[in-house]
Amino acid sequence: MHCVSALHGEPRNRRGGTLQRRRLFGGRRDVSRLYDRWFHFTAFVLKGPYYISANCTISDGIISEDGAVLFKSATPINDFLLTAYQHFQFNYPKFYKMDNLSKLGWLTADLLLQNTFNKDGYKSEDVGIVIANANSSLDDDLKYYDTVADVASPSLFVYTLPNIVMGEISIRHRFKGEQAFFVQEAFNADFLYRQVSYLLDNDLVQACICGWVDVLRQDYRSVLFLVEKTKKGNAVLFSAESMDTIFNGGFE
Amino acid sequence: MSSAVYIAGVGVISAIGNDVAEHLVSFEQEKAGMDAITLFDTIHRGELPVAAVKLTTRELAEMTGLSPEISRTTQLSLVAAKEAIADAAIPDPSKWRTGLISANTVGGMDKSEDFFVDFLADNNKGKLRFIWDHECGSITETVADQLGVSDVVTTISTACSSSANSIFYAARLIKNDVLDIAIAGGADALTKFTLNGFNTLMILDKEFCKPFDEHRAGLNLGEGAGYVVLVSEKVAKTLTKVPYCKLSGYANSNDAYHQTASSPEGTGSYLAMTRALEKSGLRPLDIDYINLHGTGTPNNDSAEGTAITRVFDGKFPPMSSTKSYTGHTLGASGGIEAVFSVLAIKHGIIYPNLRFETQMEDLPLKPVTKFLKGQKVRNVMSNSFGFGGNCTSLIFSTS
Numbered sequence: 001m002h003c004v005s006a007l008h009g010e011p012r013n014r015r016g017g018t019l020q021r022r023r024l025f026g027g028r029r030d031v032s033r034l035y036d037r038w039f040h041f042t043a044f045v046l047k048g049p050y051y052i053s054a055n056c057t058i059s060d061g062i063i064s065e066d067g068a069v070l071f072k073s074a075t076p077i078n079d080f081l082l083t084a085y086q087h088f089q090f091n092y093p094k095f096y097k098m099d100n101l102s103k104l105g106w107l108t109a110d111l112l113l114q115n116t117f118n119k120d121g122y123k124s125e126d127v128g129i130v131i132a133n134a135n136s137s138l139d140d141d142l143k144y145y146d147t148v149a150d151v152a153s154p155s156l157f158v159y160t161l162p163n164i165v166m167g168e169i170s171i172r173h174r175f176k177g178e179q180a181f182f183v184q185e186a187f188n189a190d191f192l193y194r195q196v197s198y199l200l201d202n203d204l205v206q207a208c209i210c211g212w213v214d215v216l217r218q219d220y221r222s223v224l225f226l227v228e229k230t231k232k233g234n235a236v237l238f239s240a241e242s243m244d245t246i247f248n249g250g251f252e
Numbered sequence: 253m254s255s256a257v258y259i260a261g262v263g264v265i266s267a268i269g270n271d272v273a274e275h276l277v278s279f280e281q282e283k284a285g286m287d288a289i290t291l292f293d294t295i296h297r298g299e300l301p302v303a304a305v306k307l308t309t310r311e312l313a314e315m316t317g318l319s320p321e322i323s324r325t326t327q328l329s330l331v332a333a334k335e336a337i338a339d340a341a342i343p344d345p346s347k348w349r350t351g352l353i354s355a356n357t358v359g360g361m362d363k364s365e366d367f368f369v370d371f372l373a374d375n376n377k378g379k380l381r382f383i384w385d386h387e388c389g390s391i392t393e394t395v396a397d398q399l400g401v402s403d404v405v406t407t408i409s410t411a412c413s414s415s416a417n418s419i420f421y422a423a424r425l426i427k428n429d430v431l432d433i434a435i436a437g438g439a440d441a442l443t444k445f446t447l448n449g450f451n452t453l454m455i456l457d458k459e460f461c462k463p464f465d466e467h468r469a470g471l472n473l474g475e476g477a478g479y480v481v482l483v484s485e486k487v488a489k490t491l492t493k494v495p496y497c498k499l500s501g502y503a504n505s506n507d508a509y510h511q512t513a514s515s516p517e518g519t520g521s522y523l524a525m526t527r528a529l530e531k532s533g534l535r536p537l538d539i540d541y542i543n544l545h546g547t548g549t550p551n552n553d554s555a556e557g558t559a560i561t562r563v564f565d566g567k568f569p570p571m572s573s574t575k576s577y578t579g580h581t582l583g584a585s586g587g588i589e590a591v592f593s594v595l596a597i598k599h600g601i602i603y604p605n606l607r608f609e610t611q612m613e614d615l616p617l618k619p620v621t622k623f624l625k626g627q628k629v630r631n632v633m634s635n636s637f638g639f640g641g642n643c644t645s646l647i648f649s650t651s
Contacts, residue, residue: 152451154454157452157453167511170508171508
């Protein structure tokens with residue numbers, strides 16, 4: 001697993017005892033070491049409960065929100081993303097410039113937040129984003145690489161990082177909270193649950209958008225969850241099990 | 253709580269000098285550091301000028317005592333950090349809580365690039381010792397080990413504002429009584445990775461860069477390292493020499509406009525400058541010199557210029573981009589230019605913006621074009637704006 005942008009609470013990288021640290025400056029206490037210990041300790045004392053207020057899935061030509069199908073179109077990915085954007089009558093010209101990973105995440109987040117989310121109830125700094133996928137930005141990387149032989153494309157180049165999708169979502173919704181993007185072989189609900197719970201437990205954020213946004217050529221799957229501290233409407237308990245159930249097409 | 257944070261020492265290495273003294277000479281002689289690429293093989297050799305430190309990695313290693321197989325970023329970092337510590341000459345340093353807050357953006361990429369030549373040809377080949385310090389934090393760790401600093405050791409990587417943010421963060425650690433002394437700044441070495449990346453973005457000038465000029469065509473990549481030693485009031489009282497100045501203001505803002513461009517109005521830079529002024533309690537007309545971010549790209553200079561026009565409202569202090577000497581040293585630039593800002597106060601000098609000819613059409617700004625001595629420089633603003641819209645302004649003031 002590779003962490004693209006570090007979560008709050010990683011003050012240093014420890015290589016593990018290969019070099020003896022000489023203490024010319026010899027301070028009295030090692031603040032960061034205490035911090036590490038605190039980080040590991042709190043990571044296992046989970047508070048909660050928290051709730052999944054909404055979820056949105058885009059996969060196999062189908063867009064569904066909280067289990068209800070909103071849109072269907074069995075076309076290739078480029079066309080599918082554009083038709084979906086037009087179907088919901090979005091007006092956000094920057095969408096056209098995005099790579100497919102950002103388009104997919106942007107659409108999923110917009111639909112996830114359109115009804116349930118009370119934006120005015122949160123400060124910008126209080127909404128976090130934790131997303132994972134398997135193929136990083138490889139979809140755009142390959143397209144960019146194809147242009148290198150001729151004229152390397154600046155517009156493709158700026159999307160050759162997976163966490164750009166979180167930036168696009170943040171710019172759209174003015175989110176400024178903690179963020180992390182993880183590259184993992186498969187959707188790992190338990191891992192995601194721990195990451196998000198840590199942020200909520202420690203009041204680093206008050207709400208969090210989390211889930212999976214993955215694209216490689218014609219294969220795509222995006223599942224995002226809105227996690228909040230209070231139970232609203234048909235919210236389900238935030239847990240690894242409930243995320244797994246929704247991810248696998250349950251609650252329909 | 254320490255109410256003020258003082259600058260007790262400075263250290264710098266760049267294309268125009270291997271230490272502070274050499275920089276002062278180059279500045280006065282108006283000698284730019286750009287030259288043809290010699291550090292590595294690239295198809296851009298002879299086509300794109302770069303501002304490389306005039307020492308091979310092996311020569312740097314002789315200075316640092318590290319193995320030449322350790323990243324050039326680490327070597328540069330250690331040279332400048334050691335100079336800053338020696339310059340501060342803090343009596344009995346082991347008494348205090350000391351941190352190293354160091355920035356970089358390329359990490360050990362120079363060595364990783366060597367590794368991948370063999371590895372891509374045959375994935376059983378390639379020397380692993382070339383990639384062990386690939387990641388950014390590893391550079392700081394090695395330097396901290398060499399310096400014997402361990403109370404707080406951390407790495408900041410926020411593109412071109414990285415090392416300005418290190419200094420900012422270090423000041424906050426001192427103000428909040430977490431540290432007494434902080435060595436803060438950053439380092440970056442030239443690599444194929446950054447050269448090709450910036451070339452893809454079409455923002456490299458094939459000639460020597462012309463910051464803030466109407467006919468500017470992009471930046472020249474540079475490399476180097478710059479560190480300041482920040483100390484609390486308590487430590488400052490024990491110093492045998494007078495601190496250079498105070499870090500009186502700092503602010504960071506983000507205009508979240510584009511991955512690699514500032515908003516045309518320079519919203520992020522405007523907010524960074526005005527909030528840094530607020531923090532320092534100074535008015536715009538108190539600023540005696542602005543060390544511009546001034547990369548020489550059409551986008552940065554017009555956005556930064558627009559923001560300065562708004563902040564200073566017709567009463568413009570002398571300003572210049574020292575990147576016309578050092579090139580754009582990316583993650584090191586905030587640290588290097590912090591050192592230049594401190595030296596401007598100390599020696600009463602203002603650096604010229606080399607090769608400036610034509611004023612930008614829509615902006616009333618004209619940078620300084622000659623090296624000025626004997627100036628009254630009390631307050632200096634240093635701007636560092638990074639990709640992702642990450643904008644930081646620092647203000648240094650006479651103590």
